[in-house]
């Protein structure tokens with residue numbers, strides 16, 4: 148009988164159906180790789196490899212580096228890569244702001260709101276500066292944020308509560324609460340609680356508590372520009388609809404090129 152050791156081992160169960168971002172980022176790699184200066188790609192905040200693994204498998208000619216600050220996430224990623232026989236991934240447990248590499252990367256990506264972990268504009272500036280330094284001369288950087296949804300930003304208490312089942316039939320409850328927001332700092336404290344009910348009646352509980360920031364389009368665009376990361380495309384959804392089209396709030400997806408002057412804003 149499987150026993151979960153930490154919250155990272157549960158992550159993929161919650162996001163099994165989330166595929167549209169994988170298709171989007173894989174499409175970006177496929178579209179631009181002929182323009183890459185070298186074969187090196189880095190994922191910032193790679194987590195369990197939910198997005199990275201299918202992309203690395205689809206592009207065996209590229210070398211993928213997975214960076215995450217949480218060791219348990221990278222452990223899950225490594226185990227999955229080994230099980231799937233994917234060999235073109237190098238893993239690193241590191242804060243991206245501390246991570247250094249002599250060789251630059253042609254493409255960096257940060258799927259599923261990684262930069263939301265920046266708790267201020269200064270934090271965002273630091274992370275974008277770190278990213279810029281890792282990129283080759285005209286490297287590309289693509290990432291998504293949530294588009295701050297004003298109706299959601301005033302909700303307090305339980306914002307999500309749902310049950311999932313793993314392959315062995317165990318039930319996992321995921322409950323997300325937001326009990327504190329700082330509207331001056333533009334931060335919110337997220338509390339995620341997971342309860343596993345095993346088929347033999349045993350129970351396990353895990354939690355993941357963290358604070359995130361939120362950024363509106365123009366703030367993020369200006370910090371990008373400050374760091375010579377020029378916005379080439381700005382999308383509202385993983386189907387590549389331009390920002391502002393489709394239903395509010397949509398996503399906030401930046402596709403940038405280092406140094407080259409693009410659309411910026």
Ligand SMILES: C[S@@+](CC[C@H](N)C(=O)[O-])C[C@H]1O[C@@H](n2cnc3c(N)ncnc32)[C@H](O)[C@@H]1O
Pocket residue numbers: 191192193194195196197198214215216217220241242243244257258259260261264
């Ligand atoms: C929502 S998860 C996204 C994981 C993965 N990209 C995906 O799409 O499933 C955000 C990840 O960013 C990582 N992260 C946050 N701040 C980081 C930092 N400063 N350096 C490296 N990783 C970071 C977290 O540990 C977490 O695994």
